[in-house]
Amino acid sequence: MRRTSINRPPTPDPEESEIREPPSLQDLVNIKLLESGEKERLKELLRERLIECGWRDEMKALCRSYARKKGRNNVTVDDLIHVITPKGRASIPDPIKAELLRKIRSFLVATAL
Template sequence: MRGSINRPPTPDAEEDQEQELTLREIINIKLIESGEKERLKELLRERLIECGWKDEMNALCRAFARKKGRNNVTVDDLVHVITPKGRGELICHKLLYMYKHSCDSC
């Protein structure tokens, strides 16, 4: 920063770039302000429960814990096991489409 006795400091070009918001941050702010983010999160929870995704992920975790032994399983192990299956589900793709569509209207 540069400054003098008579005026406040002027930000350098690098500092200005750090303060600029990314597109992701701008979209997130708009979704929060409009209340759309909470609505989409609630819709996601409902859809995941309706289609049995949550129960399926619980079952995968339980089966893995039984196989490895309860005391030999960490949260990281469980995340590693269920992430590929959890992300591959169709419901996630539908909700991503809805999320993108709502971003277009922001």
Template sequence: MRASINRPPTPDAEEDKEKELTLQEIINVKLIESGEKERLKELLRERLIECGWRDEMKALCRAFSRKKGRNNVTVDDLVNVITPKGRASVPDSVKAELLQRIRTFLVSVAL
């Protein structure tokens, strides 16, 4: 920031660039403002339960807990072990459906 005695500080060009939102951030804001993000999360939750993904993740957590000992497992341990497996095992059909819903939303808000 540059300042002088007679005027308030003016932002530098570099600081202005930092404040500009990325396309991803703009989309996220639009999703939140419209309530579509919550609807997409609920749809994802339903689809993952329907396909058995949630039960599979529960079983992996239980197996990991038994292996390490129930008192020796933290939530962070579970997250670190299960997250990569969980992301990799989401069915392609669920991913495709969500992607299509996001595309439809983006077309409707004319981004």
């Protein structure tokens, strides 16, 4: 927050005056994907592919199994996320990962980043 006065310009906060590091390559790629709308298209493609291969159903089954084991009233969304995320990430089929990587690479080549 800046302090202002009628007689003098705003005084910057000490945090704002710190030297900022330039964005990383990952940050730049993410910005380009967001600005172009490509990130949403890739997310939708990923959703479709995961549904097609049955991955989503597997994750649902794991969640249900965990909830039955712990008791339905004793499970929170955070518990499910903590337990299921590592299994979910590890079980994404390699062809789907490869397809997304190809699409990201071709996007980067097309935008000359």
